[in-house]
Amino acid sequence: MKTVTIIFDTVEFAKALADETRQKIMALCCCELLSVNDIVDKLDVAQPTVSHHLKILKNAGLVKSERRGKQILYTLDQKRLAQGCCQVAEDFAPSQSVKMVVQIPD
Amino acid sequence: MKTVTIIFDTVEFAKALADETRQKIMALCCCELLSVNDIVDKLDVAQPTVSHHLKILKNAGLVKSERRGKQILYTLDQKRLAQGCCQVAEDFAPSQSVKMVVQIPD
DNA sequence: TTTTCATATCGAAGTTTATCTATACAATCA
DNA sequence: TGATTGTATAGATAAACTTCGATATGAAAA
Numbered sequence: 001m002k003t004v005t006i007i008f009d010t011v012e013f014a015k016a017l018a019d020e021t022r023q024k025i026m027a028l029c030c031c032e033l034l035s036v037n038d039i040v041d042k043l044d045v046a047q048p049t050v051s052h053h054l055k056i057l058k059n060a061g062l063v064k065s066e067r068r069g070k071q072i073l074y075t076l077d078q079k080r081l082a083q084g085c086c087q088v089a090e091d092f093a094p095s096q097s098v099k100m101v102v103q104i105p106d
Numbered sequence: 107m108k109t110v111t112i113i114f115d116t117v118e119f120a121k122a123l124a125d126e127t128r129q130k131i132m133a134l135c136c137c138e139l140l141s142v143n144d145i146v147d148k149l150d151v152a153q154p155t156v157s158h159h160l161k162i163l164k165n166a167g168l169v170k171s172e173r174r175g176k177q178i179l180y181t182l183d184q185k186r187l188a189q190g191c192c193q194v195a196e197d198f199a200p201s202q203s204v205k206m207v208v209q210i211p212d
Numbered sequence: 213t214t215t216t217c218a219t220a221t222c223g224a225a226g227t228t229t230a231t232c233t234a235t236a237c238a239a240t241c242a
Numbered sequence: 243t244g245a246t247t248g249t250a251t252a253g254a255t256a257a258a259c260t261t262c263g264a265t266a267t268g269a270a271a272a
Contacts, residue, residue, distance in 0.1 A: 011129055017120035017194065019260080026198050036219055049261055051220055070218045070269050082195045082202035088123065089191040092132050096188035098206050125230080142249055155231055157250055176239050176248045 010091060013084040016060035021045060022053045026076050029063065033073040116197060119190040122166035127151060128159045132182050135169065139179040 016022065021043065028039055036054065040047045054074055057063040062081055065074045082100050089098035122128065127149065134145055142160065146153045160180055163169040168187055171180045188206050195204035 011124065011126050014120055014123035014125075014129075018117065018124035019120075020117050021260080023117055023120075023198075030198050031201070037217095045260095046262055047219075048221080048263080052260080055220085067269085070216090070271095072219065076198060078199035078202050082199040082204050085191040085195040085199075085204055089188045092129075092136050092182060093184035093188040093191075095137070096184050096206055098188050098191055098204060100202055100204050127230080143247095151230095152232060153249075154233080154251080158230075161250085173239085176246095178249065 008084050008087045010084070010088050012060050013062075013088070016056055016062055019053070021049070022057060025050065025053055025057065026062070026081075029074050030076045030078065033066075033075045035071040035073055037071075039074070114190050114193045116190070116194050118166050119168075119194070122162055122168055125159070127155070128163060131156065131159055131163065132168070132187075135180050136182045136184065139172075139181045141177040141179055143177075145180070 017026075024043055025039055028034060028042055036047060036050055039050050039054075043050065054063060054065075057076075058065065058074075062077055062084075063074050064077050065072050067073075086098055086100055089096060123132075130149055131145055134140060134148055142153060142156055145156050145160075149156065160169060160171075163182075164171065164180075168183055168190075169180050170183050171178050173179075192204055192206055195202060
């Protein structure tokens with residue numbers, strides 16, 4: 001069985017998650033591509049605030065982005081998020097086996 | 107199959123994890139009972155700082171404590187930590203199935 | 213090219229957080 | 243009881259973070 005270990009900075013990972021607005025953004029762009037303004041429209045915060053949070057999520061590797069015309073579309077990297085969760089569990093709860101059970105290939 | 111859903115405040119959970127000193131404390135008392143001074147001795151921070159972080163971890167449900175004489179022993183609640191990780195993955199990465207595969211009963 | 217639209221960056225204000233020293237509290241020991 | 247030991251709390255300070263308005267940047271449209 002081949003095992004690939006992903007190196008994660010668990011502090012940066014946790015910090016990226018540790019904000020209510022960021023969690024709302026993550027929930028919004030969890031399963032779809034959204035522009036910055038799409039997110040602004042659905043939250044009660046200003047556009048620079050959303051950009052700021054997206055940057056933090058991006059630096060932590062939790063969102064991917066692509067330009068489409070004038071817009072930049074963001075989406076949550078679910079796989080990476082799940083990997084981060086698994087690593088935290090592995091690092092701190094080794095007696096509890098937490099795994100990504102089913103991973104549907106692209 | 108009986109399923110028990112644990113209600114977790116994922117923001118509080120992530121905030122509890124989002125500090126380097128707290129992650130060090132978690133790693134230390136992950137698999138054993140340690141007194142506050144045990145932890146102080148192994149880290150380069152003052153005793154009140156350790157108490158402060160233990161309180162945050164306790165409020166998040168991530169550590170359990172018990173008094174033994176003058177000391178108070180702390181240990182990480184691995185199960186709860188693993189549950190928190192699973193819930194974050196479930197909430198934000200529903201396409202990735204993250205489960206506690208094996209859970210050894212007490 | 214100029215204008216418009218979408219996003220990023222800057223700088224400031226207010227809040228939260230981490231850390232320390234000093235001190236209070238709680239349990240044991242003499 | 244009084245002293246000692248271990249932990250928690252209080253208060254202060256500095257750093258980090260969130261948020262905003264203003265503005266810069268970059269791409270597309272006129």
